[in-house]
Amino acid sequence: MSRHEYSGLAALDAEMTRSSPSILYLAAGLGEEVPAIATALAGRSVLTVSAVGRDVDRGAVLGFELVSSRPQIAVNLRRARAQRLQFHAQLLRLARVVQ
Amino acid sequence: MNAAVRRLSFVLALAPSLALAQEQPPADEESSGEAAPTGEDDASREEPPAGESGEAEDLEGLEALLDERVVTTASRGAERASAAPATVFTITAREMHVFGIRTVDEALSYLGVGVYVMRARDYATGIDVGAQGIVQRDGGRHILVLLDGHVMNSQDTGQVTLHEGLGVPLEAIDHLEVMLGAGSVAYGSNALIAVINVITRRPSQTPGTVHAIAELGLAPPQDERGLPSVPDRPGDRVGLRYRFGLGFTRSFELLGSPAEIAVWAEWVEEISNSYRMAPTAEGDLQLRPGETEWGGPTVHGMRAPSVVLRLRVGDFRLSLQANHYFRNMPLTGTFSDPLAREERNVVRADLRHEVALVPQATLTTRFYADYTTQAERTMWTSYFWCFEGQIDGCSFDAQSVGRWAGVEQLLAIDWNLDAAIVTTIGYDVRGRDTTSRPADSYDIVTGDAPLSERLPYIHQVTVLGAVFAQQVIRPWEWLTLNAGARVDMDSLFGVRLSPRAAAVVTPLEGTSIRASYSEAFRAPTSYELYENDRTYRIPALGLRPEIVRTGELEWQQRFDFVRFGLRGFVAFYEDFIDTRAATPEEIDDATARGDVTAWADPSYLVRYDNLASLRSFGGSLDVSVRPLRGLTIAGSFTYQHTRVGDERIPLTPEWMGNARISYELSPDGASFALAAVFSGARLAWEDLYASDLHEVGESLDLRATVASPIELVPGLRFRATVSYSINPYLPYLISAPTEDAPASPVLFYPVTSSLFGFLGLQYDVDL
Numbered sequence: 104m105s106r107h108e109y110s111g112l113a114a115l116d117a118e119m120t121r122s123s124p125s126i127l128y129l130a131a132g133l134g135e136e137v138p139a140i141a142t143a144l145a146g147r148s149v150l151t152v153s154a155v156g157r158d159v160d161r162g163a164v165l166g167f168e169l170v171s172s173r174p175q176i177a178v179n180l181r182r183a184r185a186q187r188l189q190f191h192a193q194l195l196r197l198a199r200v201v202q
Numbered sequence: 203m204n205a206a207v208r209r210l211s212f213v214l215a216l217a218p219s220l221a222l223a224q225e226q227p228p229a230d231e232e233s234s235g236e237a238a239p240t241g242e243d244d245a246s247r248e249e250p251p252a253g254e255s256g257e258a259e260d261l262e263g264l265e266a267l268l269d270e271r272v273v274t275t276a277s278r279g280a281e282r283a284s285a286a287p288a289t290v291f292t293i294t295a296r297e298m299h300v301f302g303i304r305t306v307d308e309a310l311s312y313l314g315v316g317v318y319v320m321r322a323r324d325y326a327t328g329i330d331v332g333a334q335g336i337v338q339r340d341g342g343r344h345i346l347v348l349l350d351g352h353v354m355n356s357q358d359t360g361q362v363t364l365h366e367g368l369g370v371p372l373e374a375i376d377h378l379e380v381m382l383g384a385g386s387v388a389y390g391s392n393a394l395i396a397v398i399n400v401i402t403r404r405p406s407q408t409p410g411t412v413h414a415i416a417e418l419g420l421a422p423p424q425d426e427r428g429l430p431s432v433p434d435r436p437g438d439r440v441g442l443r444y445r446f447g448l449g450f451t452r453s454f455e456l457l458g459s460p461a462e463i464a465v466w467a468e469w470v471e472e473i474s475n476s477y478r479m480a481p482t483a484e485g486d487l488q489l490r491p492g493e494t495e496w497g498g499p500t501v502h503g504m505r506a507p508s509v510v511l512r513l514r515v516g517d518f519r520l521s522l523q524a525n526h527y528f529r530n531m532p533l534t535g536t537f538s539d540p541l542a543r544e545e546r547n548v549v550r551a552d553l554r555h556e557v558a559l560v561p562q563a564t565l566t567t568r569f570y571a572d573y574t575t576q577a578e579r580t581m582w583t584s585y586f587w588c589f590e591g592q593i594d595g596c597s598f599d600a601q602s603v604g605r606w607a608g609v610e611q612l613l614a615i616d617w618n619l620d621a622a623i624v625t626t627i628g629y630d631v632r633g634r635d636t637t638s639r640p641a642d643s644y645d646i647v648t649g650d651a652p653l654s655e656r657l658p659y660i661h662q663v664t665v666l667g668a669v670f671a672q673q674v675i676r677p678w679e680w681l682t683l684n685a686g687a688r689v690d691m692d693s694l695f696g697v698r699l700s701p702r703a704a705a706v707v708t709p710l711e712g713t714s715i716r717a718s719y720s721e722a723f724r725a726p727t728s729y730e731l732y733e734n735d736r737t738y739r740i741p742a743l744g745l746r747p748e749i750v751r752t753g754e755l756e757w758q759q760r761f762d763f764v765r766f767g768l769r770g771f772v773a774f775y776e777d778f779i780d781t782r783a784a785t786p787e788e789i790d791d792a793t794a795r796g797d798v799t800a801w802a803d804p805s806y807l808v809r810y811d812n813l814a815s816l817r818s819f820g821g822s823l824d825v826s827v828r829p830l831r832g833l834t835i836a837g838s839f840t841y842q843h844t845r846v847g848d849e850r851i852p853l854t855p856e857w858m859g860n861a862r863i864s865y866e867l868s869p870d871g872a873s874f875a876l877a878a879v880f881s882g883a884r885l886a887w888e889d890l891y892a893s894d895l896h897e898v899g900e901s902l903d904l905r906a907t908v909a910s911p912i913e914l915v916p917g918l919r920f921r922a923t924v925s926y927s928i929n930p931y932l933p934y935l936i937s938a939p940t941e942d943a944p945a946s947p948v949l950f951y952p953v954t955s956s957l958f959g960f961l962g963l964q965y966d967v968d969l
Contacts (some may be wrong), residue, residue, distance in 0.1 A: 126328070157406055169280075170407065171294035171377040172271045177576070197265055
């Protein structure tokens with residue numbers, strides 16, 4: 104695992120090319136950058152994960168949120184397809200799905 | 203944005219495919235027409251990959267994890283309910299919808315654990331909520347009610363209500379968190395037996411939606427036995443209750459920051475069915491000129507508009523709440539007097555800001571302010587309730603205005619960013635300004651104030667300061683230790699320390715065992731310290747806070763489709779505040795101060811005092827079983843035993859509980875639900891020193907609800923409920939025991955709506 108401070112899309116692209124990660128975790132506070140990051144990752148097979156459910160609406164593939172005191176998974180299927188990822192149907196039944 | 207938290211973490215996965223997702227075929231295969239799943243419908247058609255039973259098991263585990271509830275009330279921070287330092291159960295908006303719940307008190311009755319609601323829907327006398335073996339008819343002073351963490355108890359009287367008078371539109375509620383037992387370590391006064399946190403919906407849950415609801419309920423007339431009847435006698439009428447709600451949510455950008463707003467408004471009104479009290483001529487009855495009996499047919503009205511606004515801009519969150527509550531009180535004072543009523547107005551504001559100072563530390567700052575007015579009027583004809591010259595009787599008016607404002611800061615430090623060592627420290631400073639006229643007495647005929655009497659007027663400015671600290675340590679995965687304390691310094695009574703220590707052991711997946719010790723207090727309010735009725739009650743300066751020391755042991759277990767919790771408690775209550783007869787010395791002092799009229803009968807003069815020490819023990823079992831997808835069978839059973847000295851005193855029923863079954867076709871689809879609430883006998887009147895304890899018998903309430911989307915109109919839903927109380931009686935004290943006749947109170951058994959039904963339509967439109 105390696106941790107990087109976000110400094111822009113160019114640096115992100117370079118790091119993605121260098122390390123080819125399977126999972127990219129977006130820390131809290133990056134919400135405004137998520138749409139641009141998602142666009143930049145199109146075509147790369149990487150699962151973007153955020154602890155903020157709203158980030159899934161902005162373009163993260165997978166996120167977590169609390170709904171009525173229960174944790175809920177949120178999945179952005181459109182971004183998943185753009186990032187060449189496929190989810191199991193059973194998991195999607197448990198998730199809030201963003202098209 | 204804080205640069206310190208602008209971080210990306212890259213995690214390199216070694217497995218060829220991820221547990222939750224797997225790579226799609228290359229792009230050229232994707233373009234060949236084999237479309238990837240694009241939604242739940244598509245996904246549901248996808249066959250599980252062969253040879254992936256292990257992954258199916260993983261998903262079962264995930265489903266169980268998603269069923270774990272996350273709570274914030276016990277430790278003032280998010281944590282799993284099974285790891286919390288106290289018993290916390292939640293009731294979701296969906297559950298309230300499925301079971302035909304209309305108010306928070308109903309939700310606690312039908313869906314709660316260990317909470318006793320003293321007759322929901324009892325407009326004759328209001329309601330009270332009890333737990334841990336304690337309930338008193340004191341307007342909810344022993345529970346603390348929060349709205350998104352904002353204290354709702356009046357800082358003037360300590361009172362709070364959980365029926366329509368709560369003032370939170372039903373559709374604004376996301377869920378309720380109820381913490382049983384002592385909670386002063388986190389919140390200070392009033393958290394003696396339970397903390398009820400009403401959590402409102404986040405606008406982001408349904409962004410860009412307009413929501414409208416209309417609900418209409420009917421109840422038939424009731425006879426003297428509380429049974430439904432046809433309207434065939436003079437005075438009979440069918441009751442009508444309606445509720446209209448409107449809300450909208452919207453996301454937008456404000457000053458360059460993401461923003462969202464939600465507004466929910468509701469109007470509830472009831473024009474009750476008629477109900478009948480068997481007339482009596484016994485006891486100390488408030489009879490108008492010409493009347494020889496108290497009782498007959500009566501009705502009441504209730505009106506409760508409310509609004510909640512929630513605005514979030516960047517890291518700031520503003521919450522506003524306002525409500526009005528009005529109800530008639532036909533069974534207090536003279537019978538069925540249309541002028542007897544209770545009225546309240548409330549405005550609350552809460553501005554919160556949360557910032558991550560460094561990745562490890564989050565600072566939450568909260569400014570809050572409340573403004574409340576309340577008024578009560580009743581009519582009395584017995585001479586000792588009124589002043590000299592008011593020979594026909596008097597109207598008794600009590601009014602108060604309360605204003606308070608404060609600031610609270612909370613710093614939470616997760617030292618290693620792994621939730622293993624978390625420190626929380628904070629402070630709360632609150633100023634309170636209360637003004638009251640607790641006992642204005644006007645001639646019932648002329649409306650004139652007494653010529654030669656000074657009516658009491660009270661103005662108090664008080665200050666509360668508190669500091670608190672909490673340390674959570676998780677030395678191993680299977681052990682969580684939580685210790686904390688809060689010190690309250692209050693100009694009303696002095697200083698009080700409220701400690702808590704808890705250990706939670708999770709030896710196996712799905713198993714948690716908790717042991718805890720906590721102390722809590724309820725401060726005497728301005729109302730109790732300074733209330734003065736010159737014919738009846740003298741001030742009670744020097745009251746001490748009520749305190750409780752509680753020990754608890756809890757076992758929570760979760761299997762595949764079964765979850766249960768078994769909890770035991772023992773509680774020692776000290777310095778409970780109650781009313782007692784004033785001594786001759788106290789009467790002399792009060793007379794010298796001008797707090798007693800010369801007209802007063804000394805044998806009726808009373809005051810508050812720290813009187814009772816009680817001890818209580820008991821436990822609860824709650825079970826939830828989901829044998830099939832969509833089917834839930836659940837319930838709870840509570841036993842509690844309370845004693846004063848060597849005497850058993852069933853303030854709450856010694857046994858009580860609920861049972862329910864629901865079937866939901868899909869998570870947001872049609873549902874069918876049956877629910878029951880049952881309780882054993884309990885004390886009719888909470889005088890801890892009555893020599894003759896009058897008990898009210900067992901009760902059983904039943905409710906059936908069906909709810910469903912209406913497929914023809916997208917966004918339109920309905921729910922219909924029928925409710926019936928097998929034993930709707932609740933004793934109502936007409937005449938209190940006196941020194942001359944300690945064992946002869948006169949009790950009446952008024953009824954609530956034993957049968958009612960309602961139909962509601964809800965329409966949601968995306969903007």
